[in-house]
Amino acid sequence: MAFVEEEFFIDDDLDILDIVEFGFPRKIYNRTNHFEDLDNLTFFKRFRLTKNTVLHLLELIEVDFEYDNNLNNSVTPIDQLLAVLRFYASAGHLSTVSDFIGMDVSTASRIVAKVTRAIARLYPQFVKMLGPNDLIQAQTDFYRVVSFPRVIGCVDGTHIRIQSPGGEDPEVFRNRKGYFSINVQGICDANLTLLDVVARWPGSTNDSTIFNNSRIRRRFENNEFPNCLLLGDSGYIVRNYFLTPLLNPLLRNERLYNEAHIRSRNVIERCFGVWKRRFPVLAYGMRLKLNTVLQVIIATAVLHNLAKRMNEEEPPLPDDVNQEEVNYLIAIADIGDVPNINQNVHVNHFRDHLIRDYFSRL
Incomplete structure (x- = not known):
């Protein structure tokens, strides 16, 4: 399926195969608060949008991917959005995004697909x-x-x-x-x-x-x-x-x-x-x-x-x-x-x- 101008077909499949780990302890990631820790210019360079615009965008789409709780060290909506923006700002390597945000590559893959779909749904409003x-x-x-x-x-x-x-x-x-x-x-x-x-x-x-x-x-x-x-x-x-x-x-x-x-x-x-x-x-x-x-x-x-x-x-x-x-x-x-x-x-x-x-x- 593909985008046909203003019509959207959504595919829930992942971009890479899920990584299933049997017999290994669960890895817990410590995530940096990039939104708060980075100065405005560094944030702008790394995520391609200013902090005000990112917050505005988050208000429009976070209902599509926020969690009901924070169990299992779930990735917050702002970190999901920043992960996707970081992917758009890169040479297209999911491993770079996962290392930068602090998550597994399979998690980064799912987030890129999910948040991208949420942003694409705004097409009739912005394009x-x-x-x-x-x-x-x-x-x-x-x-x-x-x-x-x-x-x-x-x-x-x-x-x-x-x-x-x-x-x-x-x-x-x-x-x-x-x-x-x-x-x-x-x-x-x-x-x-x-x-x-x-x-x-x-x-x-x-x-x-x-x-x-x-x-x-x-x-x-x-x-x-x-x-x-x-x-x-x-x-x-x-x-x-x-x-x-x-x-x-x-x-x-x-x-x-x-x-x-x-x-x-x-x-x-x-x-x-x-x-x-x-x-x-x-x-x-x-x-x-x-x-x-x-x-x-x-x-x-x-x-x-x-x-x-x-x-x-x-x-x-x-x-x-x-x-x-x-x-x-x-x-x-x-x-x-x-x-x-x-x-x-x-x-x-x-x-x-x-x-x-x-x-x-x-």
Whole structure:
């Protein structure tokens, strides 16, 4: 099962096999109070959110995983949440999380799956397309970038590394750069807020196919966003609401159109970069069950928008994460599609009309 935009399928299976210990005494862990003991900057670096935001998040989800008592040295809700945030801030090793928080690896596995599901359930509240009253402001925000009219969002795909999922046809998850991945479609506004995330397609799927089968395409074609545009790269098909750059601009107005398009579309690339640097596990990839990987993608999208809503700055990378390595992994996750040679003359006329009547006057 996988996330299908705004629909969620929850799997209660664990990410690794339970560790069953026969004949060994039970190990009791002494846990550090990281929330109280760490200063604000260190906490921000290690958990990627400020203490105020973590407390706000805990209020929203703790009912899903709090215990009725503290028998058997149970892990408190705050420690469960910090364990998961620490996992998102790491290179994807559960052993690192278990050592840091003070718990067994099998316990860390169960907590990552459980708390991730709780955060992902907040998706409809934090990741949503613009309402009718927000469209003009969104267009104004994009217009301020480089004077491109009517744009409310930019679309692109980014690849999240996974281990081979096994099964009957694992090769469908191998992308054109040779590694296994999920191709995640994201749409963001000019302020780098995610408006829509589709996390269910294997790495061999091209970006255009994902958009063609997405709910957001149907919503645009049902005229839910009148007089509004999306921008995407040349791997997509041109539509009367979706514009791509010209492949061979010759005239001045064509070059101006392409320049404005590229500079406006840069926001989605920046959004992916901010998202993955805040949660480096997205750059490194995950050695978890496929369903849990999809849930982590959705959960971190929720947290990215929560951080934007709380006006948080981008945190510095943790000390155990290499900046150059993360930037390199982010860069190679941008697997551009082969340009789509669109034969829809009528739709191309729409783009040509915009270039002729608007960009010729700039």
